[in-house]
Amino acid sequence: MAPPRNRRPGFSRKAQYSLFATYVLAIAGAIVAGILLLISIADPKGFSALRAGAAEVTSPIARGFQAVRRSFAGMGENMSAYLDAASQNAALKKQVSANRTKLIEADALRAENLKLKALIGLQEANPGETVAIGNLISSTASSTRRLAILSVGSNQGVAVGFPIRAPKGLIGRVIETSPNTSKVLLISDAENVIPVLRMPDGLPALSSGMGDGTVAIRPVDLGVNNFRRGQIVTTSGSGGLYPPNIPVAVIVRRTSDGALARPLASPAGNNHVIVLRPYHEAPRKLLEAAEAAIPKGQGAE
Known part of the structure; x- marks a missing residue:
């Protein structure tokens, strides 16, 4: 069966209106374009004025689009x-x-x-008293003994009994040597007893290690116990082993028989130390003889 000649675009009324509107707009556009063309030919000045007016009308829209673009x-x-x-x-x-x-x-x-x-x-x-300069390689922290290992030994002139000090104060004394290392008994060891003086009045006392990093200061005259926090004690030179006036410890608090003090020079904070000669030579020789008399295996561990 042949299709009818007059075919409608569809049964939808909306589609029909859209098609009709398209035709109307196209025809209207063509008419307007023709009118504008005739005006531009017949009256160029009037067409220019008309074009300027159109530009004025559309300029806000153009500015809006420009703002959006920017x-x-x-x-x-x-x-x-x-x-x-x-x-x-x-x-x-x-x-x-x-x-x-x-x-x-x-x-x-x-x-x-x-x-x-x-x-x-x-x-x-101390140009004539310095034997060697070395480093503290290690030190005991948890043992009951307070010992340290020094990086210089007998090859550098170090011997038993030589005092060891740092810039801040006394570290201890040498108790054993090998060719290139030495064992040092720290002032905080319980077996290290040092004659000291309290500054500035020079009260004589004895410093002995507590084994826990502190030292006990006991006056020679037991009737005198007027220590105060912050006072400094130094070596007295008595006994001839330690040179005098080396800072030893600072008083922390007073006790029933003296005071508790903290060493001024800690092995943990003083890697570089110097080895000194004993204040007098005789005490060092006596100390060496005493160390030699101790049977092997019973010395300082």
Whole structure:
């Protein structure tokens, strides 16, 4: 069966109205274009005025579109700037961290240089008394004995009985030597008794280790017990082993028979030390003889 000649676009009334509106707009546009063409030919000045009026009418719309376009462009620029700032911020944080590490290293080197300068100053102040300069390799912390290992020994002239001191004060004395190392009895050991003087009045006393990192200060005159916190005790030179005027400890608190004090020079904070000759030679020889008389295996562990 042949299709009818007059085919309708569809049974939808909406589609029919849309098609009709399209035709009307096309015809109206053609008519307006024709009228404008005739005006431009017949009256160019009037057409120019008409075109200017149209521009005035459409300029707000154009400005609106321009603002929207600039807004989108600005959003892109702002996003790019934000990403650049984030990357720069991360780079600056890395730089600050690296600089902080360098500052810490510089502070550590500065502190080490100050210790070495103080040690050199001690050596220059005691030119004939300094035997060697060494490092404390290790020290006991949990044992009942308070011992340390020194990095110099008999090959460097170190012998039993030689005092060991740091810039801040007395460390102890040598009790055993090998060719390149020495064993040091720290002043905090219970078997290390040192004649001391309280500053500034010179009250004589004895310092003995407590075995826990502190020392007990007991006056020679038991009737005198007026120690105060913060007072300093130094070596007296009595006994001839330790040279006088070496700082030993600072008083922490008074006890029933004297005072409890903290050593001024700790092995943990003084890696570099100097080895001194005994104040007098005779006590060192007596000490060596006493050490030699001790049977093997019963000496300081």
